[in-house]
Amino acid sequence: MAATPRLPAARVRTLRQRLLGWYHRERRDLPWRRTRDPYAIWLSEIMLQQTRVDVVIPYWQRFLTELPTVHALAAAPEDQVLARWAGLGYYSRARSLHRAAREVVTRWGGVFPRTPAELEELPGVGRYTAGAIASIAFGVPAPLLDGNVARVLARLFAVEASVDAPATRAELWALAEALVDPDDPSGWNQGLMELGATVCVPPPGSPRCEVCPLAGQCAARAAGRQHELPVRAPRKAPRALTWVTLAATTRAGALVLARRKPRGLFGGLWELPSAEPAADETPAAAAARVVAALGLPGRPAPRRAVEQEHVLTHRRLRLLAYRVTLPARGTAGVTIPGDAYDRVALVPPAELARHGLSSATSRLLEALSLA
């Protein structure tokens, strides 16, 4: 356990003054900084989990245009919510968002709770997001700790222990709590994150200490260790995975899509019916197995079409796509292709956008000239 730095009141005062001055002078004009609507701010915080600002902006704007209130979101079908999340990743966020909207309506009468403890009871809202909503939307002096803040604090106080270790996390949370400005918690919290995103940047970039408002107070800078901190836990290598996927179309051009069950990888999203080849099974045999699972009469033989790689943080997916045209009378009795799915549908090209597709599926359909 690393030593907890002492925080003299005068030091805290200086840090607050410098960071807040800098933030209110230099802050980026982000769309969710133009609203005070807790719903819009909550939506931004969920989308921003492990996701960059620039990626989120268009999603946030589109989502808010189509579902402008928590009531609209609560009333929407889950499939529609996932369709609007398609491409953003971490799809359990969308499902939790939807459940949380219904809770806000049913349990809280459509009015968001204001305290971190109450906010944290909402699905998809953890300690960080609760602190963010409480401080930014309601001005509650709650701390928050995200990747940016952890990096800034680790450098500012020269925290040498791994920032991924639970004991270090606790220490950083304690620092964040002691530092949050009671008069401007929103500005302080966003200032810390803004500093981490634009000045006190992670490797392989270099921290821009020459423009940092806290450079004079920074312990890592004083020790010349700003490039060495924070210490992160080593990353595990992604596991390799092969999926055989079947692009089955009718003569009219409709495509067979299957919806994955709610939990797990790509949960709730639509995709080409797929199967993982068994250890002793050839890809062609696995493709034939998918055809059989669809219950197609005559069991037409699929032909190998395209191969594509899709890299995730912890998975390396090899997608082997097979192509088949459905027999004319085969479209009525298409069955759910295996226990990874809970629905199957014939989707005309014009209706593809109404289905939530992962980027992997979108790219695959593109490569197959089906989208």
Next chain:
DNA sequence: AATCCGGGGGT
């Protein structure tokens, strides 16, 4: 405490 869960942009 470890693992799972997407995708993309910057270097």
Next chain:
DNA sequence: ACCCCAGGATT
């Protein structure tokens, strides 16, 4: 090729 991102839930 590698890093990590306005993290949370599950086991």
